[in-house]
Amino acid sequence: MTILMHPTYFPSIAHVVAMVKAKELVFEVCDNYQKQTYRNRATIYGANGRLNLNTPVHYSQKNRQLYKEVEISNIDNWQDQHLKSLESAYSASPFFEYYIDDLKPLFEAEANNLMDFNFKSLEFVFECLQHPLEYLKTETFEKSPEKVMDARTLVNCRKEIHQDFTTYDQVFDDKHGFLQNLSILDLLFNEGPNSLTYLESQTLHI
Numbered sequence: 001m002t003i004l005m006h007p008t009y010f011p012s013i014a015h016v017v018a019m020v021k022a023k024e025l026v027f028e029v030c031d032n033y034q035k036q037t038y039r040n041r042a043t044i045y046g047a048n049g050r051l052n053l054n055t056p057v058h059y060s061q062k063n064r065q066l067y068k069e070v071e072i073s074n075i076d077n078w079q080d081q082h083l084k085s086l087e088s089a090y091s092a093s094p095f096f097e098y099y100i101d102d103l104k105p106l107f108e109a110e111a112n113n114l115m116d117f118n119f120k121s122l123e124f125v126f127e128c129l130q131h132p133l134e135y136l137k138t139e140t141f142e143k144s145p146e147k148v149m150d151a152r153t154l155v156n157c158r159k160e161i162h163q164d165f166t167t168y169d170q171v172f173d174d175k176h177g178f179l180q181n182l183s184i185l186d187l188l189f190n191e192g193p194n195s196l197t198y199l200e201s202q203t204l205h206i
Helices: 013-021 078-090 096-108 114-129 186-198
Strands: 001-003 024-028 041-046 051-054
Touching: 001 013, 013 114, 013 186, 041 078, 041 186, 051 078, 078 096, 078 186, 096 114, 096 186, 114 186
Parallel strands: 001 024
Antiparallel strands: 041 051
């Protein structure tokens, strides 16, 4: 099955389930940018529950921009803030120390283009999963593509499709219970090398 989807910032578990199950993976790179999506947002499990990590961008709703042309705004030192949030949320998780040294360079190197940075985050994720990341990119935008499973809807935050993934231990689940479909970083920090087996065993709703 060919699966079409958006490259996102440390993607949700649903995104990565789709990726590892795809026989052929195609990333949409010809779309217009939209605010309040997982294009520039990752959701993690903080001490108070869901915590959104938003990558700030230079974007005007008045002038439509292609996603691949959107530049990151580095005024507020967001990379340092995101790294500190991850450390606060996951320093007590079983596999935090296992991955953090490889993760830090992504937050220490200058990031300018949003899509480029998202592809770097994807490369990090699949290196951790020890799974090859092979994909194609779209050459034109098609609203209703044929002969593919269109998983681009997974990028939406406000109208998110409910997933019913198997529970696993999370750092703060004694306070807030199990939280579904967080960033793949939540799974990696809590399940470590078992993450790929977990992803392959899940059923995805699109």
